[in-house]
Amino acid sequence: MQRNQQRAAAPPTRLGWQSPGRRRWPWVAGGLLLTLLGAAAIVRADIAQRREAFAVDARVAHRLLSQGASQLDAVLATLVLLAPGSGDADRRLPALLPAVLQVFRRDVGQAWPDAALAAAEARSRALPAAQRHAVLGSVDTQQQQYTVVLAGDPASYALRVDARRLVPAEGWPLAAQGPVRAALVNGQHQLVLQAGAPEALRPVGLTSGFTFSKPLATPGHPLELQLQRATGPAQWPWGWLLAWTAACAAGTAALHAVLKVRQAQQRSAELMRMAQVARLNTLGELAAGMAHELNQPLAAVLASTQAAQRLLRPAEMPGDDGPDLASARQALGLAATQARRASDVVARLRRLVQDPTDGMALRAVDMQALVVQLLQLMAPELQRRAITARVQGTAPPVWADPVALEQIVHNLVANAMQALEAAATPAPAITLELQAHGNAQARLLVRENGPGIAPEHHSRVFEPFFSTRTGGLGLGLPLCESLAQAMGGGLVLRPAGYATAGPVKRPADSTGAGAEFQLTLPVAPAAACQR
Numbered sequence: 001m002q003r004n005q006q007r008a009a010a011p012p013t014r015l016g017w018q019s020p021g022r023r024r025w026p027w028v029a030g031g032l033l034l035t036l037l038g039a040a041a042i043v044r045a046d047i048a049q050r051r052e053a054f055a056v057d058a059r060v061a062h063r064l065l066s067q068g069a070s071q072l073d074a075v076l077a078t079l080v081l082l083a084p085g086s087g088d089a090d091r092r093l094p095a096l097l098p099a100v101l102q103v104f105r106r107d108v109g110q111a112w113p114d115a116a117l118a119a120a121e122a123r124s125r126a127l128p129a130a131q132r133h134a135v136l137g138s139v140d141t142q143q144q145q146y147t148v149v150l151a152g153d154p155a156s157y158a159l160r161v162d163a164r165r166l167v168p169a170e171g172w173p174l175a176a177q178g179p180v181r182a183a184l185v186n187g188q189h190q191l192v193l194q195a196g197a198p199e200a201l202r203p204v205g206l207t208s209g210f211t212f213s214k215p216l217a218t219p220g221h222p223l224e225l226q227l228q229r230a231t232g233p234a235q236w237p238w239g240w241l242l243a244w245t246a247a248c249a250a251g252t253a254a255l256h257a258v259l260k261v262r263q264a265q266q267r268s269a270e271l272m273r274m275a276q277v278a279r280l281n282t283l284g285e286l287a288a289g290m291a292h293e294l295n296q297p298l299a300a301v302l303a304s305t306q307a308a309q310r311l312l313r314p315a316e317m318p319g320d321d322g323p324d325l326a327s328a329r330q331a332l333g334l335a336a337t338q339a340r341r342a343s344d345v346v347a348r349l350r351r352l353v354q355d356p357t358d359g360m361a362l363r364a365v366d367m368q369a370l371v372v373q374l375l376q377l378m379a380p381e382l383q384r385r386a387i388t389a390r391v392q393g394t395a396p397p398v399w400a401d402p403v404a405l406e407q408i409v410h411n412l413v414a415n416a417m418q419a420l421e422a423a424a425t426p427a428p429a430i431t432l433e434l435q436a437h438g439n440a441q442a443r444l445l446v447r448e449n450g451p452g453i454a455p456e457h458h459s460r461v462f463e464p465f466f467s468t469r470t471g472g473l474g475l476g477l478p479l480c481e482s483l484a485q486a487m488g489g490g491l492v493l494r495p496a497g498y499a500t501a502g503p504v505k506r507p508a509d510s511t512g513a514g515a516e517f518q519l520t521l522p523v524a525p526a527a528a529c530q531r
Helices: 002-009 020-082 086-096 115-125 238-311 323-353 367-377 379-384 402-423 455-460 476-486 526-530
Strands: 100-107 135-140 145-150 155-162 180-186 189-194 210-215 224-229 363-365 388-393 398-400 429-437 441-448 490-494 515-522
Touching: 020 100, 020 145, 020 155, 020 180, 020 210, 020 224, 020 238, 086 100, 100 115, 100 145, 115 135, 115 145, 115 155, 238 367, 363 402, 367 379, 367 388, 367 402, 367 429, 367 441, 398 402, 398 515, 402 429, 402 441, 402 476, 402 515, 476 490, 476 515
Parallel strands: 388 429
Antiparallel strands: 100 155, 135 145, 145 155, 180 189, 180 224, 210 224, 363 398, 429 441, 441 515, 490 515
């Protein structure tokens, strides 16, 4: 008894049946996940494409700058070899090479105009004659210019170079007003070839963007080319991302609609099957009820006719029995014969259709899973009526016919929905509670928080053709009772406030007296559950 009370007081357990809002969340999450994965792939492809284009332009710029620097080295070597006058070289070279701004010559015994040139010549002269090359002199970061010096005999030469003209403008691979910043770096000195986008207009990203760094391929110009292009979400292909998002949303919605239609078709087919089974069983109950109702008057006719026969027997006094009495006895005998024959026919019809359980296949059934599946089938009706349905408790597998058990639960839930809708109950709710009753039985309690059933009707709810609902046929509950009894169980109406262990208070979620039906079924054998 104590265990039953504790089980009745246990909090309800939510099962697989969920509200439409919760069932919609997996689709929303799946659509978002697909959108994010596709968007990530699009962004990665776009970044990879822009990085490759940047790398190609960077390699071209490095090659052109290295060629320009090598050309200046060759010019210095030619000047040292030919030793032309400084005036001639100063006039001709800037015209031929736009990068050369000025030519310096120092003969033996003369001094350089700049101490940095003298130091650079000393470093160049310190190199082996076979490996001697130009050396970087001064660097002017304000004018973006630098000088290179090559020591020679009888004269040494130096060139002032405009770093921005090492490559002709028409051959420079980067857009002049583009987003890429380019600079030639030597230690702390930076010769800016291209400023790139202004700081305020550079896209903000999580990294420094695309970068390239490589020294020029000539020892006479120890400069490193550094390129940088800031990149961030502002440069992502938002058009493609929006198109992909719209496509994912449309595809997810279409798939959800198709699956929803398919589920609705499956639900309709299942409900149609249950309705067909219910109609057949209801027809059996109807025929059984008709047989029961007609058998009584036929029996009365038979009894009356037999009594008339007894009353019309010949008297003991001779001469009292005339020819009319014989005819009457003959007619009453024929009536009795026909009435008996009709009674036999009705009895045979009743025996034929009285048992709707003919052909039942009893086996172990998980009542909990069956109830949850049935609520899923009836979910549209529950939603339309704004009725909350829940399952609580647990019970072991029962020994029953799945179709018959499904029909019983369907009928009880349908009756509860109709009662709640007819009474306009506020916050209507249906609770299906599973209980284990000892080791041999399991119970299913179906209750609703409506007005309940009047006490004077409790004894008649299982009578054929009796219904508390206007227009009701009154065969659903008798059929459910017959099915339950055929499976070795029973179905009863429990009064308000009744509990397994005795009178207790109603659950806190019940706002009205309501009606509560108790279905009891035998527990499936252990061997059947293992199979």
